[in-house]
Amino acid sequence: MEQKKGKDKNVTEQEWEKKLTPEEFHILREKGTEKPFTGEYDKFDKKGMYKCAGCGTELFSSVTKYDSGCGWPAFYEALPDKIEETADNTFGMKRIEITCENCGGHLxxxxxxxxxxxxxxxxxxxxxxxFDSEK
Structure with missing residues (x-):
């Protein structure tokens, strides 16, 4: 069953802190970044769907994943209407932040x-x- 758009954006930060591990909370809710080349899915090549660790919304198909060499999982396309893009000018850089459309988690x-x-x-x-493997 598909979740209603933005459904989990009403969850409080205190509720997220209880639901997520400290590391997940830091990245998803506090916009942290894991160290490059340390993540479980960087060199991962199974077929299936990548979902938001916060709310379970499907975000990316493994078909669009590729090895960019950047140290983090990379995809050339997200599933339609699943990602929000926002200007991010922190640390003196001009970037586009991506977040889960459903829960607002930093990706x-x-x-x-x-x-x-x-x-x-x-x-x-x-x-x-x-990650959910193809059956």
């Missing part, structure tokens, strides 16, 4: 240096993701 950033057909690189923290 990572999107860059314009990816492969065709999109030319995009969705650079995502492994901790922000869960």
């Amino acid at each position: 990572g950033h999107v860059f314009n240096d990816g492969p065709q057909p999109s030319g995009l690189r969705y650079c995502v923290n492994s901790i922000s993701l869960d």
Whole structure:
């Protein structure tokens, strides 16, 4: 059953802190970043769907995952209407932050240096993701 758009955006930060591990909370709710080349899904190549670790919303298909060499899982395309993009000018950089449309959890950033057909690189923290294998 598909979740209603934005349903989990009403969850309080205190509720998120109880639901998530400290590391998940830091990345998903406090916009943290895991160290490059340390995440579970960086060199992961199974077929299936990547979901938000916070709310379970499907975000990316393994078909769009590729090895960008950046140290985090990279995808050239997100599932339609599942990702929100917001300007992020922190740390003196101009980037586009990506968050889960349903719960607002921080996923990572999107860059314009990816492969065709999109030319995009969705650079995502492994901790922000869960994975469901194809049956």
